[in-house]
Amino acid sequence: MTPETMSESSIPEENRTPRNNSPEPAPKTQASGSSGGSPEQQPRFATTGGVTPSKPGQKADDPSTESESGVLYLGIDLGTSRTAIAGSNGGRSSVPSVVGYPKDVVAKKLLGRDILFGDDAFKKRLSLDFYRPLEHGVIKYSDGDDKASEKAENNRRAAADLVQEAIRMANPRSDELIYAVIGCPAQASLTNQKALIDAAKAVVDSVMICSEPFAVAYGLNRLDDVLVIDIGAGTTDLCRMKGTLPDAEDQLTLNLGGDSIDNLLTELIKKKCPGSQFTINMVKEIKERHSFVNQSQDPIKVELPVEGKPTLFEITDEVREACRSIIPPIVDAIRKLISTFDPEFQTVLKNNVLLGGGGSQIKGLATALQNEMIEKLGEGTVVAVEEPVYAGANGALQVAHDMPPSYWEKMK
Amino acid sequence: MMRNSLASTLLRLVRERAQGASLKTLRKEGVEKVTVLDAAKLQELVEQAVQQTLLKRGIELGDGERDAFLAEAAEKVKDLMHERDSYKERTQSLTEEKHNLAERLAQEEQTQESLKHEIEHRDQTLQAERQSHTESLQKERQVFEAKISEVTEALDHERIKLASQIDVLKRDLESTRDELVSQRASQADRQEREIELEQQVELLAKSNAENAAATAQSASSPLAEATDSTPVADEEADYLSDPATDLPQRLREAILELIQARADRQDTQLSEEFLGDMNSLADGIVNISVGILNDLRRHALSQARSAQKKRIENLERRLDKLKGNLVTAEGLLEAAQSQPLDDSGVPSMYRSAQGLKGDEQGYESKKKLLEEVFNQNVLLRGLIQEGGASDT
Numbered sequence: 001m002t003p004e005t006m007s008e009s010s011i012p013e014e015n016r017t018p019r020n021n022s023p024e025p026a027p028k029t030q031a032s033g034s035s036g037g038s039p040e041q042q043p044r045f046a047t048t049g050g051v052t053p054s055k056p057g058q059k060a061d062d063p064s065t066e067s068e069s070g071v072l073y074l075g076i077d078l079g080t081s082r083t084a085i086a087g088s089n090g091g092r093s094s095v096p097s098v099v100g101y102p103k104d105v106v107a108k109k110l111l112g113r114d115i116l117f118g119d120d121a122f123k124k125r126l127s128l129d130f131y132r133p134l135e136h137g138v139i140k141y142s143d144g145d146d147k148a149s150e151k152a153e154n155n156r157r158a159a160a161d162l163v164q165e166a167i168r169m170a171n172p173r174s175d176e177l178i179y180a181v182i183g184c185p186a187q188a189s190l191t192n193q194k195a196l197i198d199a200a201k202a203v204v205d206s207v208m209i210c211s212e213p214f215a216v217a218y219g220l221n222r223l224d225d226v227l228v229i230d231i232g233a234g235t236t237d238l239c240r241m242k243g244t245l246p247d248a249e250d251q252l253t254l255n256l257g258g259d260s261i262d263n264l265l266t267e268l269i270k271k272k273c274p275g276s277q278f279t280i281n282m283v284k285e286i287k288e289r290h291s292f293v294n295q296s297q298d299p300i301k302v303e304l305p306v307e308g309k310p311t312l313f314e315i316t317d318e319v320r321e322a323c324r325s326i327i328p329p330i331v332d333a334i335r336k337l338i339s340t341f342d343p344e345f346q347t348v349l350k351n352n353v354l355l356g357g358g359g360s361q362i363k364g365l366a367t368a369l370q371n372e373m374i375e376k377l378g379e380g381t382v383v384a385v386e387e388p389v390y391a392g393a394n395g396a397l398q399v400a401h402d403m404p405p406s407y408w409e410k411m412k
Numbered sequence: 413m414m415r416n417s418l419a420s421t422l423l424r425l426v427r428e429r430a431q432g433a434s435l436k437t438l439r440k441e442g443v444e445k446v447t448v449l450d451a452a453k454l455q456e457l458v459e460q461a462v463q464q465t466l467l468k469r470g471i472e473l474g475d476g477e478r479d480a481f482l483a484e485a486a487e488k489v490k491d492l493m494h495e496r497d498s499y500k501e502r503t504q505s506l507t508e509e510k511h512n513l514a515e516r517l518a519q520e521e522q523t524q525e526s527l528k529h530e531i532e533h534r535d536q537t538l539q540a541e542r543q544s545h546t547e548s549l550q551k552e553r554q555v556f557e558a559k560i561s562e563v564t565e566a567l568d569h570e571r572i573k574l575a576s577q578i579d580v581l582k583r584d585l586e587s588t589r590d591e592l593v594s595q596r597a598s599q600a601d602r603q604e605r606e607i608e609l610e611q612q613v614e615l616l617a618k619s620n621a622e623n624a625a626a627t628a629q630s631a632s633s634p635l636a637e638a639t640d641s642t643p644v645a646d647e648e649a650d651y652l653s654d655p656a657t658d659l660p661q662r663l664r665e666a667i668l669e670l671i672q673a674r675a676d677r678q679d680t681q682l683s684e685e686f687l688g689d690m691n692s693l694a695d696g697i698v699n700i701s702v703g704i705l706n707d708l709r710r711h712a713l714s715q716a717r718s719a720q721k722k723r724i725e726n727l728e729r730r731l732d733k734l735k736g737n738l739v740t741a742e743g744l745l746e747a748a749q750s751q752p753l754d755d756s757g758v759p760s761m762y763r764s765a766q767g768l769k770g771d772e773q774g775y776e777s778k779k780k781l782l783e784e785v786f787n788q789n790v791l792l793r794g795l796i797q798e799g800g801a802s803d804t
């Protein structure tokens with residue numbers, strides 16, 4: 001089959017531009033539209049996390065909320081492994097979703113802080129009460145029987161602190177109105193959502209929550225007949241869009257993703273390199289550097305200590321096998337979502353698969369998924385989003401920007 | 413037998429060193445005729461040569477001697493041939509060595525060449541790297557410069573704000589100062605008047621003394637006594653000693669006139685005694701009245717003075733406070749200037765709230781979706797407020 005012309009909003013991962021984390025990326029715009037945008041389309045989605053500046057002469061839906069000091073929009077993507085934020089001040093940052101509090105007074109004095117985030121927290125975790133507040137896209141222990149327990153409370157507090165840290169990272173001015181949209185996993189519970197809203201409300205003027213795959217699709221202006229796949233750390237979320245807000249039956253969550261690849265790769269390396277010593281983190285690093293799924297590949301060689309002595313091992317096949325492990329279940333899930341879709345539009349949906357999330361950075365994954373779809377489902381076109389780490393945050397930012405001001409007023 | 417051995421030795425040696433060549437090859441090389449020596453002939457030639465040499469030197473040898481000699485000669489020839497052989501071998505090995513050396517030289521030259529190439533190549537890559545480095549540095553610098561100019565702008569803004577605040581404070585301070593100055597001026601005015609009053613008191617005191625001296629000459633009048641006993645040392649001016657008002661005198665005269673008038677109307681002749689009594693009565697009334705008036709006046713004056721003092725104190729306090737404010741403001745300004753990046757934040761690109769634009773592609777469907785998102789949030793807030801936040 002001939003690959004469908006891709007909208008410029010998403011290019012195959014092989015051509016993906018490198019991620020750009022500089023504080024002030026050169027503004028580049030890209031046109032995007034549902035199923036192949038026309039060339040004269042207005043560029044309206046800025047990959048820099050900015051949203052289209054208002055053109056003079058154009059009026060917002062509700063001009064009553066004119067403000068002297070400015071309005072800052074924020075889009076936040078709260079992920080299991082990484083929290084990302086994009087702001088209408090051009091700011092974009094991300095931090096690993098881990099939070100630590102000094103265990104005791106001594107630790108506090110030594111660390112000189114009451115709370116640590118991300119890599120900082122990870123490095124000092126031995127002297128910290130250490131939390132990864134999100135698991136499978138929701139705050140840990142916050143559902144079910146445990147939800148009133150102390151650990152649930154602690155995890156909620158950590159999640160709240162994380163949201164506030166993300167907002168701080170956007171470097172807002174204290175004199176501006178702040179409107180934030182938090183992209184939150186579709187299956188997040190009420191208790192979770194309340195915790196996030198409370199945390200955000202403490203530092204912003206108005207906050208709304210929206211489903212994360214919806215935010216991704218909205219940000220890429222692909223709201224009709226598109227299947228969004230978000231390969232995260234703990235889960236892979238699939239969501240089909242049909243011009244309305246997705247509901248439960250439009251979504252599927254698989255308990256696999258970056259973490260499951262790490263676990264499998266650990267087993268495979270243990271077998272291939274007997275006597276070698278390594279941690280799951282080292283495996284994750286190896287994966288993030290070398291991940292691939294296609295056939296031809298330069299051999300992957302890594303140095304692992306054997307009884308303290310660095311020893312070179314070749315693990316090309318192991319990396320490939322681990323990375324490929326997610327392909328069959330994902331295609332299976334795609335099949336499920338497509339088979340329950342309006343038959344008339346099944347073909348369109350198959351040929352509009354958007355791949356995002358940190359896991360979509362595996363080299364050749366879009367092509368491999370596409371091949372597997374063609375083999376199992378007869379056809380398929382898969383493209384990877386340009387900026388997997390910021391796709392959710394950018395989308396949430398666009399939702400925040402487009403939300404009528406009167407709605408924001410009512411949410412205060 | 414000896415001869416044979418010589419011959420065979422020679423033959424062997426020659427054979428060993430002879431190069432085999434077919435006649436054909438020789439012909440090809442242009443050789444037409446070949447002199448062929450057989451071993452016997454060779455031996456004969458050698459023997460002849462030896463004998464002739466010996467004969468020339470006058471040495472005649474017997475058969476046995478000759479044979480021994482020939483054998484010796486054959487040995488010698490053999491040795492010489494060997495020597496020649498070893499020389500040849502050495503030459504050959506030297507030549508080989510030379511060849512090897514030449515080859516190695518060539519190799520070295522090649523390595524050098526390729527090294528040169530590599531160096532050139534590395535130079536080029538280095539240069540390219542340096543260039544890209546410089547470029548990225550330049551880019552970084554641009555970003556940095558943009559940031560600095562942004563910060564500078566924000567700082568300028570802040571500075572202007574503070575300066576205007578300071579201006580307001582200064583103006584406030586100045587007006588307070590003006591007020592204070594005018595207050596002080598009016599105070600000075602009063603003081604001047606007080607000084608004047610004091611001078612008048614002094615004058616009065618003097619005239620009183622003169623009066624007293626005069627009355628003392630005629631009679632010891634109670635008024636004079638009373639006047640004398642009236643303390644004028646008080647720093648406050650009093651009516652008794654105020655020559656401008658001459659109040660006591662007029663009061664006394666008025667009382668006496670009143671009594672006289674009454675007596676006149678009733679046609680009563682007033683006795684000297686009665687008049688004396690009336691005089692001392694008048695003196696008493698005058699004294700009491702003046703005392704009361706003086707008290708009232710003193711009281712009023714001191715009240716006015718303390719009110720004045722309070723006002724001045726108030727003004728001074730206000731001035732101090734304003735001065736303090738000015739110092740704080742200046743401190744703040746200084747702090748703001750020395751810490752330009754402190755908590756400034758990056759401003760949004762929007763001055764006002766935005767919202768979906770009507771000409772946006774897919775406006776209608778997006779509007780609907782955003783409304784749905786909003787409604788879900790309203791619902792969520794409702795559920796949360798219901799308090800339950802209990803999960804579904």
Ligand SMILES: Nc1ncnc2c1ncn2[C@@H]1O[C@H](COP(=O)(O)OP(=O)(O)OP(=O)(O)O)[C@@H](O)[C@H]1O
Pocket residue numbers: 078079080081082083136137230231232233234235236257258259284287288289291356357358359360361362363388389
């Ligand atoms: N180059 C890479 N190749 C393969 N995997 C990668 C690469 N870079 C990051 N990852 C993996 O992506 C995962 C994180 O993805 P992402 O940031 O989208 O997760 P998340 O949004 O925090 O998780 P979730 O969506 O489950 O809440 C991690 O497992 C990480 O190891």
Ligand SMILES: [Mg+2]
Pocket residue numbers: 078079080230232357392
């Ligand atoms: Mg995610």
